[in-house]
Amino acid sequence: MSQPSSSFEPPRFRLSPVSFSSRSGRLTDAQQRAWDTRRDAYLVEVPRGVGRMSLDTSWRFDAERVYGRVAPLVLEIGSGQGDAIVAAAGRDPQRDYLAVEVYKPGVAQVMVRADRAAAEAAAGRGAVDDDVAGLPNLRVVQVNAAELLETAVPAGSLDELWTFFPDPWHKSRHKKRRLVTPKFAATAARALRPGGTWRLATDWADYAGQMFDVLDAEPALAGAHGPRTAAPRFEGRIVTGFERKAHRAGREITDLTYTRV
Numbered sequence: 642m643s644q645p646s647s648s649f650e651p652p653r654f655r656l657s658p659v660s661f662s663s664r665s666g667r668l669t670d671a672q673q674r675a676w677d678t679r680r681d682a683y684l685v686e687v688p689r690g691v692g693r694m695s696l697d698t699s700w701r702f703d704a705e706r707v708y709g710r711v712a713p714l715v716l717e718i719g720s721g722q723g724d725a726i727v728a729a730a731g732r733d734p735q736r737d738y739l740a741v742e743v744y745k746p747g748v749a750q751v752m753v754r755a756d757r758a759a760a761e762a763a764a765g766r767g768a769v770d771d772d773v774a775g776l777p778n779l780r781v782v783q784v785n786a787a788e789l790l791e792t793a794v795p796a797g798s799l800d801e802l803w804t805f806f807p808d809p810w811h812k813s814r815h816k817k818r819r820l821v822t823p824k825f826a827a828t829a830a831r832a833l834r835p836g837g838t839w840r841l842a843t844d845w846a847d848y849a850g851q852m853f854d855v856l857d858a859e860p861a862l863a864g865a866h867g868p869r870t871a872a873p874r875f876e877g878r879i880v881t882g883f884e885r886k887a888h889r890a891g892r893e894i895t896d897l898t899y900t901r902v
């Protein structure tokens with residue numbers, strides 16, 4: 642017969658709202674295969690904290706150990722299906738790339754795409770080896786990016802930070818769930834190296850306004866094109882379904898670029 646536990650289990654709840662909703666999507670066959678066979682190559686496993694997507698606050702992201710070298714690091718928050726980060730990692734082998742995404746099919750799709758991109762590049766070079774090593778400068782982690790940046794990513798360690806089409810949470814009662822807040826801007830600025838770049842894009846005009854307000858007010862950041870001034874479209878930002886949907890709905894895209902001072 643099991644004994645009642647004498648140890649007190651604290652309640653498991655989050656203290657602040659998160660910028661994502663809990664979605665459990667089915668993996669496609671290709672995603673399941675990648676999840677089963679390519680995790681060792683791409684997935685950064687993390688010890689969990691309070692929530693399913695949270696992080697043990699004592700854990701640190703050690704880029705040199707993860708990539709096996711010291712190189713400039715680019716981190717994308719909410720990498721979705723991996724369009725932008727996989728393309729960038731493939732064409733820019735000198736830098737390391739970390740995709741951060743909470744949605745499991747998205748995480749698996751990054752692995753699918755990365756192997757595909759590596760295989761296409763190998764074929765383009767005339768390589769005939771079927772045993773593709775993948776993209777050695779790309780990793781993906783399934784975790785709340787806000788917590789990852791706050792406690793695990795060392796200060797000054799990012800060359801670039803990308804946040805493309807963060808969930809807009811456009812209903813008034815949901816706005817507190819938006820990712821880009823004053824607290825998050827300070828956390829992001831801390832993670833960037835001096836001179837490092839934070840690129841953002843949104844198709845929601847009032848979220849763009851909030852981003853300008855928040856980023857202009859953060860003393861460790863400066864608008865690369867001046868205060869409250871949109872950036873030209875970042876060429877590394879691949880057109881995804883979110884942008885196409887915005888265009889169909891008649892919403893304009895705002896790109897923002899800020900520099901860590």
Ligand SMILES: C[S@@+](CC[C@H](N)C(=O)[O-])C[C@H]1O[C@@H](n2cnc3c(N)ncnc32)[C@H](O)[C@@H]1O
Nearest residue numbers: 660661719720721742743744785786805806881
């Ligand atoms: C609207 S989608 C945009 C995806 C991609 N950036 C694009 O442009 O196609 C936002 C993504 O961010 C992810 N996300 C939201 N909050 C997150 C967080 N705190 N940490 C990690 N991923 C997050 C969501 O799961 C979703 O895939």
